[in-house]
Amino acid sequence: MARWEGGAAARLREAAMELYAERGFEQTTVAEIADRTGLTARTFFRHFADKREVLFAGSEALQEGMVTALRDAPPSATPMGAVGAALDASTVFLGRDHTHSRRRHAIISANPELLERELIKMATLAAALSAGLRERGVPEPDASLAAQAGIVVLQVTFERWVTSPAATDLRTEMSSNLERLQTVTTAQ
Template sequence: MARWEPHAKERLARAALELYSEYGYERTTVAQIAARAGLTERTYFRHFPDKREVLFDGSHSLETTLSEAVAAAPGTASPRAALAAGLDALGAAFEGLREQARRRQAVVAAQQELQERELIKLASLTRALTAALRLRGVEEPRASLLAEAGAGVFRTAFLRWVGDERPEGGGSEVPLAALLREGLDTLGDALARG
C-alpha cells in the first residue's frame, strides 16, 4: 500500500533543480532526484514522465493564467490592452520566484535538448494566447501576430529578468511585470516608427 507523500511533486522539482545545478542535467539520474527528495523513483514517475519534464511542469498553468487574464480584460479593451493584461498576469505568476527561475534558466541554457523543449513551451504559450485573442473577436492574422509579438516580449523580458543577457550576471532587480510592460511599450514604439 502506497503511503501519502506530502508535497512530493514540489520536493521532486526542488531536488531536480538542485542536482541539475550542482552536477548538470546529463549527469543527474531520476534515482538521484528521488533520493534527494526522500522519495522513490516510482513516486517520481507518478508525477513526471521523464527527467526533462520536471523543469517544464508549470507550462500548462502559465497558459491557463495567460488565457484567463486575456479573457478577463474588459470587453471594451483593445487587443493590445488584453495582451497587456495577459502579460501582467504572467509577471504576477513569477512574483517571488526570480532565484528559482534564474537557476532553472541556467540549466536550460546549458543543454540543447532543454532549449528545444523551452521553444516548444513558448510555442504552446503562443497558441494559447492566439486562441484567447480569437475568443475576444480578434481576427486572423492579427490574433496570431499579436500572440507572436506577445510571446517575444515575454521571452525577452524573462531573459532580462533572470540575467541571461547581462555579462556580469545577477539579472535585473526590476520586477518581471515591469520588464514585460517596458517590452510591450518598446514594441509599440518600434512599430509606430515603422
Template sequence: MLVGRWEGGAAGRLREAAMRLYAERGYEQTTVADIASEAGLTARTFFRHFADKREVLFAGSDELRSRMAAALDAAPAEAGPMTAVGAALDAAAEMLDGFRDHSRRRQALIYATPELMERELSKMASLASSLTAGLRRRGVPEPDASLAAEAGTMVFRVAFEQYVSEGEEAGLGELVRSMLERLPAVTAAR
C-alpha cells in the same frame, strides 16, 4: 488531506533535488532514480508527479497557460488585442514574480542544455497558441490574432530574460509593462 500535503511536498522536493543534481552533474548525467533518491523518494513517486526528467523544470507550464488564458478572456470586451494580451502577461508576471533566484537557476540549466532549450521553446509556442486562440474567441481576425499573440509572447520572453539577468532588480511585472511600452517604438517604420 494528509495525502494532498505529502504529494505537494514530494513534488517540491523532487524539483529541488533535480535542480541541485542538474547543476552539480549536468542534466544528461542525472537520472530519474538519482533525483528520487536525492529527494528521499522512489522513482515511482517521481512518475506520479512528472512525466519525465525534463518536466521537473516545466511543471508549472499548464497553470501558467491557464492563468494567462483566463486573464485574456477577462479583459474588457472593448480592449484591443495587445491590451488583452497585456492582461495575460500581467497574470503570468504575477504568478512568477518573487521567484527570481529559482528562475535564475532554472534558466541557467535550460540555456546550458539543448534538450531543455528545445522544451522551453515548445512551451513558449504553446503559450502563443493559447493566446492566439483566446484572441480569436474575442473576435480578433487573422493575422492580427497571431501577430498580437506572438508579439506578446516575445515581450514576455524578453522581459523574463531581463528579470533573471544578474544585477536586475525590477520586478517581472514592471519589466513586462516596460517592454510592452517599448514595442511600438521598435516596430515603427523608419
C-alpha cells in the same frame, strides 16, 4: 502517507533541481534523483512525463492566469490591449522569486534539451492566447501575430530580468518592453 511532508512530486522536484544544478542536467540520471528521495526511477516517471518536465511545474497555472486576464479584458480593448493585460498578469507568476528564477534559468539555458522544452511551453502559451483572441472576435492572422508578439515581449523581458543581478520590477519592465516593441515595429 505524507511521511516526509511535501509529497513525492515536490521531493522529486527538489532533488532534481539540486542535482541538475550540481552536476548538470545530462550528467544526472533519473535513478540518482529517485535515490536521493528514497523512491524508485519508476515512481519518478509516474509523477513526471519525462526527465525535463520536472523543471516546468507552474506552466499550467501561468497559462491559465494569462488566458483569464485576456478573457477578462474589457471588450473595447484592442487585441494588443488584451495581450497586454495577459502580460501584466504573467508578472505575478514569474516575478515572485528572483533567486529561484535565476537558478532555474541557469539550469535551463545550459542545456539545449531543456531549452526546447521551454520553447514549446511558450508556443503552447502563444496558441492559448491566440485562441483567446479569436474568441474575442479577432480574425487570423491578427490573432496569431498579436499573441506571438506578446510572447516575444514576455520572453525578452523575462530573459533580461532573470539575467540581471538585481531584482528590478518585472511588471514595469514588461509594459515598457511592450511599448518598445510598438516603436520598433512601427519605425519602418
